[in-house]
Amino acid sequence: MKYSIIIPVYNTSKYLNKCIKSAINQDYDNIEIIIVNDGSTDDSLDIIKKYTKKYKNITLIDQKNKGLSVARNEGIKKATGDYFLLLDSDDFIEYNLVSTLNNYVKEKPDLIRFQLRTTDEDGNLISEYHEKGFDLTNGSTGFELITNYKYVEVSTLYLYKTSYYKKNKFSFMPGVIHEDYGLIPLVIDKAKTILSIDYIGYNYLQRNISLSHVDNYTNTKNKTFDVLKQYENLMKYNGSKYYKSYISNCVIIRSKDLNKDDKKRYISKLKELKAFDNMIDDTVLRKVKKGLYKIIYR
Numbered sequence: 001m002k003y004s005i006i007i008p009v010y011n012t013s014k015y016l017n018k019c020i021k022s023a024i025n026q027d028y029d030n031i032e033i034i035i036v037n038d039g040s041t042d043d044s045l046d047i048i049k050k051y052t053k054k055y056k057n058i059t060l061i062d063q064k065n066k067g068l069s070v071a072r073n074e075g076i077k078k079a080t081g082d083y084f085l086l087l088d089s090d091d092f093i094e095y096n097l098v099s100t101l102n103n104y105v106k107e108k109p110d111l112i113r114f115q116l117r118t119t120d121e122d123g124n125l126i127s128e129y130h131e132k133g134f135d136l137t138n139g140s141t142g143f144e145l146i147t148n149y150k151y152v153e154v155s156t157l158y159l160y161k162t163s164y165y166k167k168n169k170f171s172f173m174p175g176v177i178h179e180d181y182g183l184i185p186l187v188i189d190k191a192k193t194i195l196s197i198d199y200i201g202y203n204y205l206q207r208n209i210s211l212s213h214v215d216n217y218t219n220t221k222n223k224t225f226d227v228l229k230q231y232e233n234l235m236k237y238n239g240s241k242y243y244k245s246y247i248s249n250c251v252i253i254r255s256k257d258l259n260k261d262d263k264k265r266y267i268s269k270l271k272e273l274k275a276f277d278n279m280i281d282d283t284v285l286r287k288v289k290k291g292l293y294k295i296i297y298r
Contacts, residue, residue, distance in 0.1 A: 001030065005098075008075060017047060032081055069171075085097075085156075085158075116157055116200060139190055140240035155184050156204075158187075160187070190237070
């Protein structure tokens with residue numbers, strides 16, 4: 001079985017060596033590493049070229065800055081592995097991630113989900129996640145189980161069957177900030193076969209300063225309305241009730257970070273899209289929650 005590891009890079013030279021080495025040093029041989037330099041202005045490209053000269057299994061795609069979504073899409077297009085992983089260039093993976101996942105691909109599932117730990121820049125552990133795994137099932141059932149997890153839409157926590165992904169013509173939406181939300185729920189729900197394992201294979205670095213942690217209203221507003229834009233696209237697919245409920249809950253709760261005028265405009269759009277109607281109310285607790293949401297957001 002061949003695996004592809006796709007690493008989009010933009011100005012992360014401080015962390016890049018550790019990231020690339022974690023892919024190179026896997027205890028599994030049949031791996032290709034595809035690194036997409038997305039117009040970095042620091043010395044990231046020089047670091048990447050150092051590795052491409054030394055390792056034949058590393059492919060470099062050097063492009064103008066087009067954003068993370070496009071960089072991931074370009075890397076996936078070039079993937080020739082039976083399965084592929086996404087690795088952000090400031091994070092790193094465990095040395096046995098691929099070999100561990102290889103133990104679960106006998107039945108060729110469309111997706112395999114694994115777990116992560118979060119650390120700070122000094123290497124201190126912030127949190128670990130040991131969610132209960134589940135055996136092979138279909139996407140809609142898998143989605144119901146995964147919605148108990150905190151990180152359902154994080155793209156880096158999945159092993160993707162390349163043929164499944166490309167056959168469905170999945171792609172990350174360009175020009176948005178929270179691109180994982182706009183694709184991963186769809187990839188999960190459409191899967192014919194998915195399983196989840198209780199194994200921490202991914203190390204997420206919570207940087208002191210990053211796009212996802214910039215504390216300013218403009219970024220918050222843009223991110224929130226990006227989620228709304230992607231919600232419209234996600235709802236074009238008639239997925240399971242758990243899929244619809246999850247993406248609706250996500251888009252509704254985002255409104256809490258908006259100011260009064262923006263929130264009013266945002267809620268108006270949610271009502272137009274019938275987001276509140278898509279919330280599951282099959283238990284007493286969910287009925288109460290749905291009712292309260294409708295009252296609160298009125």
